[in-house]
Structures are given as structure tokens and as C-alpha cells.
Amino acid sequence: MKETMPSKLLIINADDCNLTPKVTEAILSAHETGIVTSTTFMVNLPISESLVRDILDAKKLGLGLHLNITLGEPVAKKALVKGLIQKNGQFRKQKEYFEKGFPKVGEITEEFRAQLQRFVKTFKRLPTHVDVHHHMHDHLPFLEALYAITRKHALPVRWTRLLSEPEIKDRFKPVKTTDHFYGNLDPHTYWTEEVLRHLLFTLLPGTSEVMCHPGWVDDELCAISSLTLPREKEFRLFGSRELRKYIAALGIKLTDFSCLGKKR
Numbered sequence: 001m002k003e004t005m006p007s008k009l010l011i012i013n014a015d016d017c018n019l020t021p022k023v024t025e026a027i028l029s030a031h032e033t034g035i036v037t038s039t040t041f042m043v044n045l046p047i048s049e050s051l052v053r054d055i056l057d058a059k060k061l062g063l064g065l066h067l068n069i070t071l072g073e074p075v076a077k078k079a080l081v082k083g084l085i086q087k088n089g090q091f092r093k094q095k096e097y098f099e100k101g102f103p104k105v106g107e108i109t110e111e112f113r114a115q116l117q118r119f120v121k122t123f124k125r126l127p128t129h130v131d132v133h134h135h136m137h138d139h140l141p142f143l144e145a146l147y148a149i150t151r152k153h154a155l156p157v158r159w160t161r162l163l164s165e166p167e168i169k170d171r172f173k174p175v176k177t178t179d180h181f182y183g184n185l186d187p188h189t190y191w192t193e194e195v196l197r198h199l200l201f202t203l204l205p206g207t208s209e210v211m212c213h214p215g216w217v218d219d220e221l222c223a224i225s226s227l228t229l230p231r232e233k234e235f236r237l238f239g240s241r242e243l244r245k246y247i248a249a250l251g252i253k254l255t256d257f258s259c260l261g262k263k264r
Helices: 021-033 049-057 094-100 105-123 133-138 140-150 166-171 193-201 219-224 229-238 241-249
Strands: 008-017 038-041 062-067 130-132 180-182 206-212 253-255
Touching: 008 021, 008 062, 021 049, 021 219, 021 229, 049 105, 062 105, 094 133, 105 140, 130 133, 130 140, 133 140, 193 241, 206 229
Parallel strands: 008 038, 008 206, 008 253, 038 062, 062 130, 180 206
Antiparallel strands: none
């Protein structure tokens, strides 16, 4: 008898792995004790051998790529991505892309491809999926670049509002993403237990991703991110054993982006 898949598949993805050592430690802890099933890794920031070992030791943790063009330095040769960087060689800040205009798609693609190649070189495998720091693929040039680097390997990507527009969805076929996406992009707010439990209780059938940002705060994080104390609150929430039991009682299956399979 053929086994039927659960009607509700839920991915809990922790963004910003490798942002700082303390953020990474918190993500791994929330995976071990709580409900985090997946994370996305930033490859343009310093990577230690011990960190790679710790990530690979988490056998059940889905590992994706967190493309980043708003913090740190590019992976690609700077001469090829001039539209993405400031005079000091660092990436432009998020607000500068909106104030001064978006770079050429070719430059974005160059950097995205270089980051994908570094991920494969570091972990000796493709990512389970790809998303973009600060959700920059909500804007067409970045979505075009994202599609350019993922279509060869049919890599799943994080849902974006653009894919709800029929013309754009047709343009980027075939693209693998979840049926539903839930995540708050406001750095001044965060998931609460009440809000998360309500979402879980009313979760729609199909595949869903919940984006979260668990982490532990230190001076290093405060120097580079506006999202600080909410990370610790989300760590306590998404590291909860009780929520794991609650999810199971609702008949929801926790999974990672591998659930999307080769075909969709």
C-alpha cells in the first residue's frame, strides 16, 4: 500500500547562520532541542573549520544558502560587481540600493553565482535551497539573478510576493518554492508564542516555511545588525520542546526543503 504524505508539511528555517558565532550556536541549539529544521548559511563572511564541522554534524538540519549583498565583502572579483559595493570595498547597505538604484542583473548574478560556488566548495554539496538576506529577491533584478543561478540544479527558493503575480510566475517556470511563507521582516518585532501557536493551529494544507531569527546577542552582533534582543526571544521560542509536541499533536510534519523533491 502506497504511503500518503501528510497534508501539512512545515519547514522552520533559521536565517543568518554564520552571521556571528553566537547566532550560529543558537541556531544549532534550537535545532537540537526545538523545532528548527533548516537554516541558511552566509558564505561571504569568515568561515572556520570548526564551524563547518559543527554544521555538518547536525545531520538532520537542512542546510541552504543565504545569499548576501548587504553586509561584508563580495565573493566575486570586485571589478565584476562594482554596482554592489561602496568605495571601501564593502557591500552597499540595503537602503542604498533603493536610494541610488539597483545594480545590473549581470553583476548581481555574478556575485550570487560566486556565493553558490563557495557554498559547494565549503560543504561539498549543493544547498537544500536558496534565499536572500533582507529578502532582496522581493525586487525583480534580484529575483532574476536568483533564478539564473538556481535553475540549472532546480534548487528550491524562498517564496516571494513577486511569484504571486501570474506573469512573473510564468516567466520563472519552473521554480520550486513552498505553497505558503510566514515571516516578519520588521526588525522591531518578532515571533511570540501566541502568534506562532495560532499560525500552527490554522496552518493551511501543503508546504509552508516559517522564517525565524534565533540568536544570542553580543557586541559583535550589535555592531552589524539592528535585529538583536528579538533573536534571543525567538531562540527561547523556537528552541522549545513543548512546541515540538504541540506540532506533532496537530498532525503537522516538520521537514526541510528536501520535501519539495526533484519535481514539483
